[in-house]
Amino acid sequence: MSVLMRDEAQARAQFLDVQRYTIDLDLTAGENTFDSRTVIQFTALAAGDTFIEIKPATLRSISLDGHPLDPADLTENRFPLTGLTPGAHELHIDAAMRYSRTGEGMHRFTDPTDNETYVYTQLFMEDVQRVFAAFDQPDLKSVFALTVTAPEGWTVLGNGITQHTGNGRWTLAPTPPISTYLVAVAAGPWHSVTTEHAGLPFGIHCRRSLAPHLDTDADEILDITRACFDRFQEKFDEPYPFDSYDQAFVPEFNAGAMENPGLVTFRDEFIYRSAVTDTERQTRGMVIAHEMAHMWFGDLVTLAWWDDIWLNESFAEYMGYQTLAEATSYTDTWVDFGVARKGWGYDADQRPSTHPVAPDPAAVPDTASAMLNFDGISYAKGASALRQLVAWLGEKDFLAGINTHFARHKFANATLADFIDNLASATERDVHAWADQWLRTTGVDTLTPHIEETDTTWSLTVDHHGTRPHRITVGTYDHTIDTQSGPDRLVLRDRFDTNIPQNGPTTRPGPRPALVVLNDNDLTYAKIRLDPESWNTVLATLSGIPDALTRAVIWNAARDMVRDGELAPTTYLDAARTHLPHETDLALLQGVLAFADTQIAARYVTPEDRPAALATLTALTRDLIRRTEDGTHPGLRLTAVRHLIDAATQPDTIHGWLTEGTVPGGPELDPELRWRILTRLAVLGATDETTITAELEADPSATGQEGAARCRAALPTPEAKAAAWHAMFSDDTLSNYLFTATAQGFWQPEQTELLTPYVPRYYPDAAQLAVRRGPAIAEAAGRHAFPAYAIDADSLHLGEQALTDQTLIPALRRKLTDQIDDLNRALTVRNAY
Numbered sequence: 001m002s003v004l005m006r007d008e009a010q011a012r013a014q015f016l017d018v019q020r021y022t023i024d025l026d027l028t029a030g031e032n033t034f035d036s037r038t039v040i041q042f043t044a045l046a047a048g049d050t051f052i053e054i055k056p057a058t059l060r061s062i063s064l065d066g067h068p069l070d071p072a073d074l075t076e077n078r079f080p081l082t083g084l085t086p087g088a089h090e091l092h093i094d095a096a097m098r099y100s101r102t103g104e105g106m107h108r109f110t111d112p113t114d115n116e117t118y119v120y121t122q123l124f125m126e127d128v129q130r131v132f133a134a135f136d137q138p139d140l141k142s143v144f145a146l147t148v149t150a151p152e153g154w155t156v157l158g159n160g161i162t163q164h165t166g167n168g169r170w171t172l173a174p175t176p177p178i179s180t181y182l183v184a185v186a187a188g189p190w191h192s193v194t195t196e197h198a199g200l201p202f203g204i205h206c207r208r209s210l211a212p213h214l215d216t217d218a219d220e221i222l223d224i225t226r227a228c229f230d231r232f233q234e235k236f237d238e239p240y241p242f243d244s245y246d247q248a249f250v251p252e253f254n255a256g257a258m259e260n261p262g263l264v265t266f267r268d269e270f271i272y273r274s275a276v277t278d279t280e281r282q283t284r285g286m287v288i289a290h291e292m293a294h295m296w297f298g299d300l301v302t303l304a305w306w307d308d309i310w311l312n313e314s315f316a317e318y319m320g321y322q323t324l325a326e327a328t329s330y331t332d333t334w335v336d337f338g339v340a341r342k343g344w345g346y347d348a349d350q351r352p353s354t355h356p357v358a359p360d361p362a363a364v365p366d367t368a369s370a371m372l373n374f375d376g377i378s379y380a381k382g383a384s385a386l387r388q389l390v391a392w393l394g395e396k397d398f399l400a401g402i403n404t405h406f407a408r409h410k411f412a413n414a415t416l417a418d419f420i421d422n423l424a425s426a427t428e429r430d431v432h433a434w435a436d437q438w439l440r441t442t443g444v445d446t447l448t449p450h451i452e453e454t455d456t457t458w459s460l461t462v463d464h465h466g467t468r469p470h471r472i473t474v475g476t477y478d479h480t481i482d483t484q485s486g487p488d489r490l491v492l493r494d495r496f497d498t499n500i501p502q503n504g505p506t507t508r509p510g511p512r513p514a515l516v517v518l519n520d521n522d523l524t525y526a527k528i529r530l531d532p533e534s535w536n537t538v539l540a541t542l543s544g545i546p547d548a549l550t551r552a553v554i555w556n557a558a559r560d561m562v563r564d565g566e567l568a569p570t571t572y573l574d575a576a577r578t579h580l581p582h583e584t585d586l587a588l589l590q591g592v593l594a595f596a597d598t599q600i601a602a603r604y605v606t607p608e609d610r611p612a613a614l615a616t617l618t619a620l621t622r623d624l625i626r627r628t629e630d631g632t633h634p635g636l637r638l639t640a641v642r643h644l645i646d647a648a649t650q651p652d653t654i655h656g657w658l659t660e661g662t663v664p665g666g667p668e669l670d671p672e673l674r675w676r677i678l679t680r681l682a683v684l685g686a687t688d689e690t691t692i693t694a695e696l697e698a699d700p701s702a703t704g705q706e707g708a709a710r711c712r713a714a715l716p717t718p719e720a721k722a723a724a725w726h727a728m729f730s731d732d733t734l735s736n737y738l739f740t741a742t743a744q745g746f747w748q749p750e751q752t753e754l755l756t757p758y759v760p761r762y763y764p765d766a767a768q769l770a771v772r773r774g775p776a777i778a779e780a781a782g783r784h785a786f787p788a789y790a791i792d793a794d795s796l797h798l799g800e801q802a803l804t805d806q807t808l809i810p811a812l813r814r815k816l817t818d819q820i821d822d823l824n825r826a827l828t829v830r831n832a833y
Contacts, residue, residue: 002076003366004053004126006305009137012050013304016135018042018142020174023132026149027119027187028168033057033096034106034119038132040091044084051078053126054133055105056095062133063092077129093133101735102776103254105130106185109735111251113209113701118188120250120265122258125306126367128180138179139304139413145174150187157186157205159262160243173243175261177411179302184260186248193218197226198233200240206249209701210271214249217272220281221247221288224328228289231327232296232319237403238410241300247288251702252737254776257287259294259316266291273703274672277635279587282330289327290320301406304413306370307361310439311419313374314357314382317341318390321383332587337383338522338552339591343559345380346527349444351821353814357382358416358439371775372814384525385438391523392434392471393427400426437468445470447500447518448529458512459505462498466526470500475520475550476513479541489544490537495520515541520550527564528557543579548588555592562604563825565832569604572596573616581623586635589624593617593643601647602749603791603826610749617647629665638667645676651686671699675707682714683748689715706741713745716754721746725758728785729765736776743784752789759787759795763802766812775811782815791826799823 019041026035040052059071062079073080081091099108099119104127110117121131128134148156148170156162159182160173175183191211194203204221206214214221225247233240242262253267270284297319298312325333348354355363357377364370390398401423409418416439424431445466452459460474474497477490493513498506515537518528530538538554545551558575561567576596583589601613624640627633641663648654658677662668669677678695681687689712696708713724724746727734734742747755766785770778787795799820803813 002078003368005366013139016042018135018140020143023146033098036095036097036132038093043088044086049082051080052133053077053129053136055129057098058096060094103736104776109251111207111209116189120186121184123181134180136180138302141177141179143174144183146172153189154187155190157246157263159184182260184263201244203246206271213271213273224285224288227327228292228323231323236296238406252735257291259291259298261299264291274670277586285324285330286320289324290316293319301409302413304415307359307364308416310357310378310382313378317379317383318386335548335552336587339588341380344376346444348376351818353817354442356440356442368810388524397427445526447526449516449531451531453512457507459507461505464501470524472519472524473497473521475517477515479514488541490541522553527560543582548585565829568833569600577616577620590639604829614647614649645680648680651681651684679711682711685716709738709741710745713742716751729769740780740784749789759790762787770809770812778812782812786819
């Protein structure tokens with residue numbers, strides 16, 4: 001397939017003006033293909049040649065201005081349009097298109113619970129070509145008018161209000177000018193909850209089998225939607241630009257969500273079948289707010305080319321966390337961002353694949369390279385940079401610049417230069433210089449405090465390793481003298497702001513504090529270190545620091561020190577063992593336990609030390625379970641139960657829970673906990689195919705199918721591993737979700753000897769799979785099927801050799817580059833301790 005080059009897109013944008021797409025989709029043609037008929041009205045601004053993109057199963061016919069063209073002229077995904085004269089033209093295309101099982105294009109899913117079928121589009125980047133013919137680039141905006149024929153009993157959703165005209169025919173209201181990748185259709189026997197807000201129809205939709213679970217949470221989802229909608233209307237001068245707001249929770253969705261105008265699609269794991277924590281509910285709320293922010297930044301005003309994808313994602317990421325905190329009861333969103341999301345950016349920014357938040361256009365020459373930038377830099381680092389910008393600029397001036405940006409570019413496209421110019425118009429500060437220092441550079445700055453004291457004062461000097469300016473808050477803390485609070489509590493002495501780099505030491509009155517925390521409000525993006533006395537204070541009193549965001553900054557510092565080989569992994573585990581039993585913030589508990597489990601116990605300690613690490617986690621989680629026996633902290637208890645299951649080295653306790661259907665004192669086992677226990681029992685060799693099959697019969701849902709696939713792949717037998725490997729790398733029938741579930745079960749730290757022969761097989765098999773099945777499965781193979789627990793010099797050498805293969809498709813090469821760098825880091829940490 002030919003990828004679109006940036007130079008080609010720029011030339012085509014100067015050559016064409018596209019007025020309207022009239023698209024007719026027939027979803028009744030069978031299980032494998034659907035019919036797609038498209039009429040495109042466009043104007044050639046000069047005489048010349050161009051091309052249209054389409055990836056059909058069969059191209060039946062194509063005509064230009066009433067003259068038939070030869071379908072055989074289609075080369076890969078491009079059909080040439082030659083000899084165009086200046087003026088108006090009309091192109092007709094009739095094709096059969098393939099349904100997808102990989103979440104790209106028109107994805108088709110049959111629910112195993114009730115055998116109902118659903119389809120939905122995911123047209124991002126270049127997948128519109130899998131659904132209809134298009135001049136497929138973001139700066140050729142157009143009006144889209146769709147009609148859809150669907151089976152009787154189905155409902156069709158789209159970017160605008162839809163109307164059923166009879167006989168399975170649905171008409172979708174024409175859109176305002178939008179980019180091709182933002183067109184959306186979702187069809188099936190949806191269960192829907194509808195309402196009206198601000199004079200617009202609002203709806204939430206899911207599969208029928210999830211109806212009871214959606215109904216349980218409908219009020220919460222709609223309340224968050226309305227509250228965020230109202231807050232955005234207050235922030236932004238431009239009114240909401242579309243005629244309705246639907247949110248469809250769809251099966252086997254690759255991303256978290258997609259910002260289609262008027263029809264946001266979410267992965268339907270956000271409709272909870274099992275118990276979840278308040279932090280997980282907060283995450284759902286953040287995603288709702290994130291996608292709604294895109295209605296303005298991304299949909300109303302859209303990037304001109306994919307080098308500016310950060311403009312979409314960084315803005316929505318920042319606004320998602322900030323607006324949810326302002327508009328709803330989830331007021332501590334930045335704690336979760338700090339402990340769970342920000343590390344994604346730090347990690348990505350220290351790998352060989354790092355790139356500036358706003359990369360040079362030459363670094364994004366085509367759509368294949370653009371897809372690689374959907375990472376922790378474009379999301380987490382970019383949002384962190386915007387948060388620092390707001391701290392430096394002030395929110396009033398920031399929003400004034402944003403509103404100027406919307407007014408100047410609504411229903412059109414804009415670039416980084418436009419964005420910075422519009423921000424600069426609202427302030428006296430040098431935003432252009434800030435952008436050069438923050439958005440055009442790579443890497444993470446490190447800030448290290450040095451403290452000196454006299455009889456009456458203390459002074460702070462910050463060692464700044466890096467190049468960016470920072471506006472930070474410094475927090476100072478003392479041991480409490482309130483004996484009722486206990487000996488290990490700290491109290492805030494004061495906070496003060498300072499600029500980095502400093503003009504000289506900052507001197508403060510009084511004795512030095514027990515703890516000095518740089519970036520105390522977490523308003524900048526930098527690795528933080530502690531001075532020796534502060535670190536000793538932290539080891540003794542971390543859980544006694546009064547503010548959760550401060551604790552998040554310190555836990556992040558400890559995390560970074562482990563990754564950088566400056567702190568022994570066992571010291572991190574010991575700190576978690578000491579302080580997490582007293583932690584009150586759920587996001588912090590989840591974030592620290594996740595790092596301790598998936599990185600320290602699984603990768604950073606040696607196989608010989610893994611049992612001791614798991615024993616520490618088990619003791620810690622048992623303490624949490626005992627602490628929550630009174631039922632006052634169900635989220636803390638659920639988190640502890642999950643991690644105790646994952647850390648089990650003996651099957652007896654968790655097998656007893658599975659048999660009894662409950663954890664003593666609660667919670668009762670819901671499907672998620674049952675499959676989690678069964679997966680761990682499979683890893684330990686304490687279950688079998690008969691038990692897995694029985695569990696699947698009890699839970700035949702889509703998530704049950706995934707749970708069974710994960711369990712079967714985790715069984716420690718040669719036959720189970722061979723079957724799972726064949727399903728992943730030879731069969732090619734697994735959907736994206738079943739592939740991921742199988743991969744998650746396959747590699748286990750406890751099964752090194754059994755799995756060693758598969759490590760050298762992985763690289764050639766993954767490369768061939770990626771070519772056959774495309775970028776989405778390639779990304780899944782690189783993320784989930786990689787031998788992450790084979791941490792030794794031989795495995796590192798195999799990976800480095802694999803990267804010399806010049807035929808690797810970009811999606812797989814990027815994932816392997818990152819995974820091999822992480823493997824090298826894990827090996828370095830092991831060797832250091």
